[in-house]
Amino acid sequence: MVHLIKFIVRITTILHFCIICILSCCLYNYVIAGIKCSFFFFRLLASSLRQRRKYINDLIQKERPGFLELAKQLTVEADEACVSNETTLGKINSFFEDACHSSCEGIMVKSLDVDAGYFASKRAETWLKVKRDYVEGLGDSLDLVPIGAWHGNGRKAGWYSPFLMACYNPDSEEFQSVCRVMSGFSDSFYVNMKEFFSGERLLSRKPSYYQTDESPDLWFSPELVWEIRGAGTTNFFSSNISNMKKKIGKFTYI
Template identity: 75%
Template sequence: MGLILINESKEFVAVNFVGIPDIDLTNLFQEKAGYLEVAREMIVESDEACPGNEATLAKINSFLEEALHSSCEGIMVKSLDVDAGYAPSKRSDAWLKVKRDYVDGLRDSLDLVPIGAWYGNGRKAGWYSPFLMACYNPDTEEYQSVCRVMSGFSDSFYIEMKEFISGDKILAKKPPYYRTAEVPDKWFSPELVWEIRGADLTVSPVHHGAYGLVHLSRGISVRFPRFIRSLSDRKPDECSTATDIADMFHAQTRKMDVSGK
């Protein structure tokens, strides 16, 4: 089995070719930077793979930083053992993800409010997943969407949320004080505050967090968000503000050109 990664809009999608051994996959297509690329690789020999080898750690860190600088989610660390084949939807020590938020992530987490959700599919059928998360702008008294989140939840938490977000907590339509281009299956009244951590912040044509504070016609979104915990001591209007989001965007180490309209 060979494995390549297709880079489309800086997001990697895995494609498997089964039953084609010993074939150079680069001969099957022509690369175009930013559209179709073979995933870069770095091989570490077994005698260099001990945790105390500073030279190896430096090489791996450099490889990770290069991937993050290219706006990739991170890297995959794969064992080259014979029995280390890829199995879809199964976790294995032979294939490990290393992402920005596993290393450092945002300098601070965000406290966001779930304002809507989509119906879950597959194993999550019958629950809400993903959730639409929003910050608060006290100047306009608006909840502005920042991201969808579907990572970090336990099954028991999904069940608890399905029971809690019911009845009059489900709104018939989108309130005028919700700012977002997203259209979830259900809109919720602002009731909860969750701590969310992600890789970094980026401008978004869909999410309206800090709209107009960083970019004239776009908001700010969190890349690769993950649920950390529920904050029972916070009220919805005490969550992260639009100004907080803008300040964090400017403070992050990964800089972006936001001069475009």
């Protein structure tokens, strides 16, 4: 009986050791696979846009409209990239207009091969936005008054962003909100506005003559007029300007 118990204990110990070895091997393979995946991921980010785009095209060989579609693109090679090339300019303008007519904000202009890696949260001249409101004559502009703002997040922490903009209705003697605005500002502008909207210019509560459903972190006294340019406006109820909703605007100047 004693020998049987010893035999069972030995078998149990061996099985336990084997299970530990198997689990260790699985964990090791999992870690190695994770390292390989991470290495490939970072190597892919460092690859040029042309290479990354090829990987995606090879991976997604069949698109399903409405479910899985690749972003539309227009490639301009180095020998075509010249401001005097009317054919190239025509293709780019047509591509831009098609994007705007499809309710897109605009297009992205990216370098294909030179400094064409993917760098998250970094701005560079090799990756530029072109939006309707950036092009003179395509966007709409309104003269609006900043009446409030939210505390900024991320890179804009410590500043005001976005700002709540309003127009003045002389009939009702109210400032009626129109949109939020959060682009087109320089860092120095954020600093200046943080200093400007302080002290007595910060209101303890929403004034009765501010008509808005928004709830910003801070309310301002109406003292400045900014020109705000946006991609377009949509009128829901033409009888009341406060019901005119505008896409998030871009600051032009005071």
